[in-house]
Amino acid sequence: MSKKIEVCLTPALIGLYDIEQSIVVVIDILRATSSITYGIDNGAEAIIPVANVDDCLNYSDKGFLLAAERNGEVVVGYDFGNSPFSYTKEKVAGKTIVLTTTNGTKALHLANKRAYQVVIGSFLNLDALCNYLESQNKNVLLLCAGWKDQFNLEDTLFAGAVVNKLRKNFKHFDDSSVAAEDLYLLAKEDLRKYLHKSSHSHRLAQLNIEEDVVFCLQLNICKAIPVLDGERLIALNPKAF
Amino acid sequence: MSKKIEVCLTPALIGLYDIEQSIVVVIDILRATSSITYGIDNGAEAIIPVANVDDCLNYSDKGFLLAAERNGEVVVGYDFGNSPFSYTKEKVAGKTIVLTTTNGTKALHLANKRAYQVVIGSFLNLDALCNYLESQNKNVLLLCAGWKDQFNLEDTLFAGAVVNKLRKNFKHFDDSSVAAEDLYLLAKEDLRKYLHKSSHSHRLAQLNIEEDVVFCLQLNICKAIPVLDGERLIALNPKAF
Numbered sequence: 001m002s003k004k005i006e007v008c009l010t011p012a013l014i015g016l017y018d019i020e021q022s023i024v025v026v027i028d029i030l031r032a033t034s035s036i037t038y039g040i041d042n043g044a045e046a047i048i049p050v051a052n053v054d055d056c057l058n059y060s061d062k063g064f065l066l067a068a069e070r071n072g073e074v075v076v077g078y079d080f081g082n083s084p085f086s087y088t089k090e091k092v093a094g095k096t097i098v099l100t101t102t103n104g105t106k107a108l109h110l111a112n113k114r115a116y117q118v119v120i121g122s123f124l125n126l127d128a129l130c131n132y133l134e135s136q137n138k139n140v141l142l143l144c145a146g147w148k149d150q151f152n153l154e155d156t157l158f159a160g161a162v163v164n165k166l167r168k169n170f171k172h173f174d175d176s177s178v179a180a181e182d183l184y185l186l187a188k189e190d191l192r193k194y195l196h197k198s199s200h201s202h203r204l205a206q207l208n209i210e211e212d213v214v215f216c217l218q219l220n221i222c223k224a225i226p227v228l229d230g231e232r233l234i235a236l237n238p239k240a241f
Numbered sequence: 242m243s244k245k246i247e248v249c250l251t252p253a254l255i256g257l258y259d260i261e262q263s264i265v266v267v268i269d270i271l272r273a274t275s276s277i278t279y280g281i282d283n284g285a286e287a288i289i290p291v292a293n294v295d296d297c298l299n300y301s302d303k304g305f306l307l308a309a310e311r312n313g314e315v316v317v318g319y320d321f322g323n324s325p326f327s328y329t330k331e332k333v334a335g336k337t338i339v340l341t342t343t344n345g346t347k348a349l350h351l352a353n354k355r356a357y358q359v360v361i362g363s364f365l366n367l368d369a370l371c372n373y374l375e376s377q378n379k380n381v382l383l384l385c386a387g388w389k390d391q392f393n394l395e396d397t398l399f400a401g402a403v404v405n406k407l408r409k410n411f412k413h414f415d416d417s418s419v420a421a422e423d424l425y426l427l428a429k430e431d432l433r434k435y436l437h438k439s440s441h442s443h444r445l446a447q448l449n450i451e452e453d454v455v456f457c458l459q460l461n462i463c464k465a466i467p468v469l470d471g472e473r474l475i476a477l478n479p480k481a482f
Binding site (some may be wrong): 010012013058075128148149150151152153174175176178179182183186192197198 | 250251253254255257279388389390391392393397415416417419420423424437439
């Protein structure tokens with residue numbers, strides 16, 4: 001089988017892709033999928049992505065940690081938001097976290113409806129993710145969560161990094177894969193500097209999360225690949241591949 | 242006023258943009274907006290974009306030239322399709338042409354519903370277009386027609402060329418503008434060579450339109466800026482700016 005890799009630049013375009021037999025990688029670098037990767041890598045039992053703050057509240061009496069963010073800020077009264085620094089071993093090992101985010105959760109739910117499998121990608125687990133995707137006999141769709149259905153640079157750069165690593169063993173690149181890879185190659189020597197061009201980055205700068213941004217751009221500090229199992233994100237069993 | 246320039250990467254995303262007070266530039270480089278530019282520049286009285294071949298047939302008894310293309314090929318029985326070589330002075334001067342195309346017409350109609358003004362962009366009229374956009378006190382949305390609602394490289398490269406020319410006098414670049422400009426800067430020394438990477442280009446190669454592609458990548462051989470006037474594309478009156 002000649003495996004195909006494609007990049008869906010925003011969740012608004014996912015209807016254009018045939019993903020029933022594909023592994024979909026959901027990408028929300030700043031910061032949902034970075035925090036999810038870090039949390040699962042640090043031993044969280046599960047992370048449950050929910051669509052909105054009200055859904056999150058439904059879990060408040062189950063002993064779960066509740067994480068809610070809207071427009072980049074922690075919702076008042078919640079345990080924490082999207083900052084990866086909340087997802088340390090001390091805080092999350094053995095715990096289940098209920099997470100609502102602006103863009104990442106939406107992308108996850110859209111993919112979950114139709115895909116063969118949905119996994120989580122971030123710079124933190126880039127190599128582990130690529131090794132897994134190479135080992136599977138499936139097409140791959142890289143789904144950028146974007147910002148309110150708009151294209152964003154950081155998710156596209158990560159998609160480009162995956163295309164760049166997988167190009168030897170995959171075929172049928174679409175135009176968005178070509179663009180994402182070229183942007184990644186342009187940016188890779190200093191991702192943070194490149195992202196200073198981004199409107200999203202300017203917005204994030206206003207939210208005072210520079211430390212989070214730097215954290216989320218680290219390469220390969222995690223081995224875990226979070227995978228959707230029903231409604232829960234759990235660690236993909238490494239023995240399975 | 243601080244003017245804003247944004248890039249909408251596919252017509253499927255146009256609902257995200259507030260265009261009521263914007264000039265929308267519709268871009269379908271291979272080949273609709275290149276042929277429209279060339280035809281209007283060569284003295285066509287008007288070009289009427291229609292959504293499908295049946296709509297085109299409604300004009301068959303009005304003495305108009307009929308141009309219909311589906312999936313890159315002339316529809317049997319029509320005067321011509323989308324090739325710019327059909328839009329020479331000899332063929333189109335003083336004539337009205339009814340044109341249906343796969344992607345460009347759809348983008349035009351979507352923009353026409355809401356925008357302050359809809360104009361046509363192509364490499365053929367790049368400088369004339371940019372001079373016009375600079376002279377107006379309006380925001381600009383560069384609308385890539387794409388391919389069946391998917392992102393494509395050639396339309397994005399042209400959008401990037403416009404951003405690059407206008408960046409001095411416009412502000413509020415979105416992430417897609419940044420990406421489009423960087424891709425253009427990467428490709429500009431040899432656009433044709435760069436497009437060989439494109440899936441669309443491979444598809445076009447199969448259709449045997451290499452000469453059209455080379456033609457459509459020429460810079461500034463036209464002065465005309467086609468503008469939508471009701472349902473018709475006509476030459477923008479140069480005295481108006």
